[in-house]
Amino acid sequence: MADTGGVEASVRSGAQWLVAALEAAGVDTIFGYPGGAIMPVYDALVDSRLRHILVRHEQGAALAADGYARAGGRIGVCLATSGPGATNLLTGIANAYLDSVPMLAITGQVASGLMGTDAFQEVDIFGMSLPVVKHSFIVRRAEDVAATVREACTIARSGRPGPVLIDLPKDVQLARAAAQPGPTAVAAAAVPAPDRDALGAARALLARSERPLLYVGGGVGMARAESALRDFVAVTGMPSVCTLKGLGAIDPDAPEHLGMLGMHGSPAANHAVQSCDLLLVVGARFDDRATGKLDTFAPGARVIHIDADMAEIGKLRSAQIALAGSIPLVLAALSQALPIESWREHCAALRALYANRYDAPGADIYAPALLRELSLAAGDQAIVSCDVGQHQMWVAQHWHIRAPHAHLSSGGLGAMGYGLPAALGAQLARPDACVVCVSGDGSIMMNIQELATLRRYAIPVKIVLLDNGCLGMVRQWQELFFEQRYSEVDLSDNPDFVALAQAFGIEAFGIDARAQVPGAIRRLLDARGPILCHVRIDPRANVWPLVPPGKSNGEMMDGAA
Amino acid sequence: MIQRLHVTLLDVEGALQRLLGTAERRGFHVLQLHAEVGAGDLCRVALTLEGVRDAMLLRRQLERLHEVREVSLATE
Numbered sequence: 001m002a003d004t005g006g007v008e009a010s011v012r013s014g015a016q017w018l019v020a021a022l023e024a025a026g027v028d029t030i031f032g033y034p035g036g037a038i039m040p041v042y043d044a045l046v047d048s049r050l051r052h053i054l055v056r057h058e059q060g061a062a063l064a065a066d067g068y069a070r071a072g073g074r075i076g077v078c079l080a081t082s083g084p085g086a087t088n089l090l091t092g093i094a095n096a097y098l099d100s101v102p103m104l105a106i107t108g109q110v111a112s113g114l115m116g117t118d119a120f121q122e123v124d125i126f127g128m129s130l131p132v133v134k135h136s137f138i139v140r141r142a143e144d145v146a147a148t149v150r151e152a153c154t155i156a157r158s159g160r161p162g163p164v165l166i167d168l169p170k171d172v173q174l175a176r177a178a179a180q181p182g183p184t185a186v187a188a189a190a191v192p193a194p195d196r197d198a199l200g201a202a203r204a205l206l207a208r209s210e211r212p213l214l215y216v217g218g219g220v221g222m223a224r225a226e227s228a229l230r231d232f233v234a235v236t237g238m239p240s241v242c243t244l245k246g247l248g249a250i251d252p253d254a255p256e257h258l259g260m261l262g263m264h265g266s267p268a269a270n271h272a273v274q275s276c277d278l279l280l281v282v283g284a285r286f287d288d289r290a291t292g293k294l295d296t297f298a299p300g301a302r303v304i305h306i307d308a309d310m311a312e313i314g315k316l317r318s319a320q321i322a323l324a325g326s327i328p329l330v331l332a333a334l335s336q337a338l339p340i341e342s343w344r345e346h347c348a349a350l351r352a353l354y355a356n357r358y359d360a361p362g363a364d365i366y367a368p369a370l371l372r373e374l375s376l377a378a379g380d381q382a383i384v385s386c387d388v389g390q391h392q393m394w395v396a397q398h399w400h401i402r403a404p405h406a407h408l409s410s411g412g413l414g415a416m417g418y419g420l421p422a423a424l425g426a427q428l429a430r431p432d433a434c435v436v437c438v439s440g441d442g443s444i445m446m447n448i449q450e451l452a453t454l455r456r457y458a459i460p461v462k463i464v465l466l467d468n469g470c471l472g473m474v475r476q477w478q479e480l481f482f483e484q485r486y487s488e489v490d491l492s493d494n495p496d497f498v499a500l501a502q503a504f505g506i507e508a509f510g511i512d513a514r515a516q517v518p519g520a521i522r523r524l525l526d527a528r529g530p531i532l533c534h535v536r537i538d539p540r541a542n543v544w545p546l547v548p549p550g551k552s553n554g555e556m557m558d559g560a561a
Numbered sequence: 562m563i564q565r566l567h568v569t570l571l572d573v574e575g576a577l578q579r580l581l582g583t584a585e586r587r588g589f590h591v592l593q594l595h596a597e598v599g600a601g602d603l604c605r606v607a608l609t610l611e612g613v614r615d616a617m618l619l620r621r622q623l624e625r626l627h628e629v630r631e632v633s634l635a636t637e
Contacts, residue, residue: 126575130582135627138574155627311621 014142015040015173018106019048021149027077027104029053029068029428031061035081037121038108040173053428053457056449058085060421062092063447066101067422070408071383072429073224075102075156082108083121086167087128091415093163094132098412099245100222102161104152105129111171112140126167134162138169142177160309161222192310194325199333202304202321206236206334209278209302211343214238215261217290218245218411219283219307220327221404226250228328229282235335238280239347241269243290245411246283248401255348262290263547264393268350270553273298280334281305283327286316287412296552306330356398360560363514364538367391367466368398371438374464374521375399382406382434383426387419387443390472393543395438417446423461424453434462434525441467441494451504454530462524463506463532465497468539476542480557481549501532512536564589564616565609565635571628572604579626580606587622588614603630 012020018041022030029051034042045052055061058080065076076096080089086107096103110119126138135155137148145168152164206212220229226249233240239256242249250257259266261273273279279301284290291297294316305312305319306327313322323330358369371394375382385408386395392409401407408426410418423437444465454461475489501508507527511520511534520533544560547553570576581591589612596606610616620632 127578130575130579131586136575140574159625309625311618311625313621314615315618 011176011178013040013044013173014139014145014168014175014177015044017142017145017177018149018168018173019044019050021146022050022077023048024146025075025149025153027075030077030079031055031064031068031425032079033058033061033081033085035085035108035121037082037110037170038079038085038168038173040170041079041106041108041168052079053453055421056452057447058088059091059417060447060450060453062089062103062105063095063415063418063421064425064428064450064453065103065105066092066096066099066418067385067408067425068429069096069101069103069425070422071405071426071433071435073405074429075104075153076425077104077106079106080108081121082110082125083123086125087123090129090132091413091417093129093165095410095413095415095418096163097132097134099218099410100161101163102156103163104149104156105163105165107165107167108173109138109167109169112169113171115169126165129165132163133165136165136167138167139172140169142172142175145172145177192324194323194330194333198321198323199330202323202334203336205278205302205304205321206280206338207336209338210340211276212238212278212280212338212340213272213276213301214240214250215273215279215281215284216240216242216246216249217282217284218243218404219309220246220249223283223308223327225283225327225331226404228331232331232335236338237340237344238338239272239344241265241273243284243287243411244396244409246404247396247407248404252400252402255351256344258347258351260396262553263292264397264543264545265290265547265553266354266397267545267556267558268347268354270547270556271350272347273301274552274554276301279303281307281319282331283307285312291316292547292553293551296554365511365514365517365535367535367537367541368394370464370517370535371395372398372400373517374436374524375401377521377525378434378436381432382436383408383430385409385419385423385426385435385437387439388414388416389440389443390468390476390541390543391438391440391466416443419443420447420450420461420463423463424450424459427459427461428457435460436524437461437463439463439465440472441465441469441491441497442471444497448500451501451506451530455505458529460527460529460531462527463530464524465532465534466537467494467497467534468537468541469494470539472539472541473543475539479542480546497532497534506530506532508532508534510534510536562613562616563592563609563611564619565607566616566620566623567633568606568608568623568629569631570604570606570626571630572598572602573628576604576628577606579628580623583622583626584608584610584619587619588612589619
C-alpha cells in the first residue's frame with residue numbers, strides 16, 4: 001500500500017488532497033483570500049479543521065503568515081487565487097526569502113489547458129517568483145498534490161528556511177485521484193558537520209586573540225541556538241554585537257553586550273567592531289546596513305565565520321576560518337575560557353559611555369523613551385512587530401528585546417506595511433503573548449485594511465502609531481544628504497487615524513504630550529481587544545546615530561549629542 | 562574572467578530557468594550553454610560564464626538549489 005504520509009487514502013479531489021495534506025503536515029492556520037482559480041480549495045476548506053484567516057489583501061496574508069512563522073516557530077501558510085491574488089503575495093514571499101522564514105505560499109492557477117494563453121487572471125507566478133523562493137512547484141496531477149505539499153513543507157523548514165510556492169491549476173484542484181503516491185525522496189538540505197581541522201584552528205585563533213568580538217546575526221534565532229550562544233558567552237566572556245535580526249539572541253542586559261552594530265547601531269558596538277582583532281561571526285551575512293563601507297569594516301580583525309549556509313561564508317568578506325554547520329555544535333566545540341579581562345573592561349566601559357539617554361528636553365513625546373517604557377512595562381513575554389522607517393530603528397535601539405522571536409522586523413526586504421499583518425499573525429501563533437505593533441503614519445497606510453482582520457477575529461494586537469506627518473526616514477536623508485530638498489515626503493494630510501481605527505471597530509485614542517505617556521501605556525496594556533494609540537511626534541525628529549551611506553562605521557553622525 | 566561549470570540537476574519543471582537565473586542574478590553572463598537530459602531524470606548542463614565575482618561562491622549558491630545534485634567548476 002502506498003505511503004500516504006498520514007493522509008487517509010481514498011478518492012478525493014486535488015483540492016481535498018491539498019487540505020488533507022496540510023492538516024497531516026501539522027498546519028492549523030492559513031491566511032488567505034479567495035478568488036476564481038482557487039475556489040475548489042476554498043470549497044474543501046468548508047469541511048476542514050484548518051483555521052482560515054480571511055485577510056483583506058493578499059499581501060496581508062503573506063506577511064501574516066510570516067509573523068505567524070517567526071513568532072510561533074512553525075511554517076506559515078498563505079493562500080491566494082491566480083493573477084492579482086498571486087502577484088499580491090509576492091512582496092510577502094520576497095520578505096520571507098530575504099529573512100529566511102519558512103513559508104508555504106499556495107496559489108490557484110488557471111486550468112492547465114489555458115496556461116500560456118494569457119487567460120483571464122493568468123500570470124506566470126512560478127516564473128515571477130523564481131528569484132524569491134527557496135523552491136517552487138506547479139502541480140500537474142491531482143495524484144501529486146499531497147506529496148508535493150509534504151516535500152514543500154520539508155524544503156521550507158530544512159537547512160536555511162525559506163518560502164516555497166505551490167501553483168495549483170484549477171483543473172488539478174477539481175480532478176479526482178485515489179491513493180496518493182508515497183513521499184518523494186526529499187533531499188532535505190542537511191546542515192553539514194563542521195570540519196574538525198577548521199574547528200581546531202578556530203579554537204587556537206580564539207585562544208590567541210586579545211580582542212575577540214562576537215558578531216551575532218539572525219541565523220542564531222533561526223537555528224534556535226540562542227541558549228547555546230548564551231552558554232558560549234558565559235564560558236568565554238566574549239563581548240558581543242548583533243545585527244537587526246540578531247537582536248534578542250544575547251541577553252540585552254549582559255554587561256559586555258554592546259547592542260546593534262551598523263548604520264543605526266550603537267557607537268559602542270561600532271567602535272568595538274572597528275578595534276577588535278577577531279570577529280567570530282555567528283549566523284550573520286555582512287549585510288551592507290551592518291557593515292557600512294565594507295573595506296573599512298573591522299579593519300584589524302581576522303574572521304571566523306559560522307553559518308548553516310555555506311553559500312553565505314565568504315560572500316562579502318573572506319573568512320580566515322569557515323565553519324559551515326550546526327551553530328550549537330560549533331559553539332560548543334569552540335567554548336573555552338579566554339584571558340581577555342582588559343578587553344571586556346574596555347567594552348563594558350564603551351557600553352556605559354554610550355548608554356542610551358531618555359532625558360530629552362521639552363514636553364513633546366520622545367519616541368525612544370515611549371518605546372523603552374512600553375517594552376519594560378509589557379514584560380518578558382511581549383512580542384514587538386514593527387514596520388519600516390524611523391520607528392523601526394527606534395524599536396531596534398530602544399525596545400528591550402529578550403529573545404530573537406520577540407522581535408519581528410522586515411530586515412532584508414525592508415517592506416513598509418509589514419508590521420500590522422505580521423503582528424496579527426504573531427498573535428494568532430502566540431495567543432498568550434502581548435503583541436505590540438509599532439508603526440508609522442507612512443507604513444500603516446500600506447496595509448491599513450488589516451484593521452478589519454483584527455476586528456473580525458478580535459485579535460488583541462496593541463498598535464502604537466508614531467505619526468510625524470511625513471515619511472520620516474526619507475525626510476531625514478533628504479535633510480542630511482540631499483541639501484534639504486524635500487521631495488514627496490509630506491504626509492500632513494493624513495487621515496484622522498483615531499477616527500479611522502474606530503471606523504474599523506477598533507478602540508483608539510491619541511496622545512500628543514509627554515505627560516500622557518504613562519496613562520497611554522497603561523491603557524494599551526490593559527486593553528483586552530485590539531487597540532490603537534495614535535502618538536503625535538515631532539516631524540523633525542531624526543534617528544541617531546547614523547553612519548552616512550558609503551562611510552565607515554567609525555564615522556557616525558550623532559545629531560542628538 | 563571566464564568560468565566553466567558542469568551542473569547535474571533533476572529534470573524538473575523550472576530547473577533550467579532557476580539555474581540560469583541564479584547565475585545571472587549573482588552577476589554572471591551566460592556565454593554558452595549545453596543541456597542534455599539523460600537517464601534517471603537527470604539533466605547535465607555545461608555552462609560557460611563570464612563574471613568578476615568569485616565562481617566558488619556561485620558554485621555554493623547553485624549547490625543549495627533544491628534540484629541541483631552536483632556542480633563542478635573549471636576556470637579557464
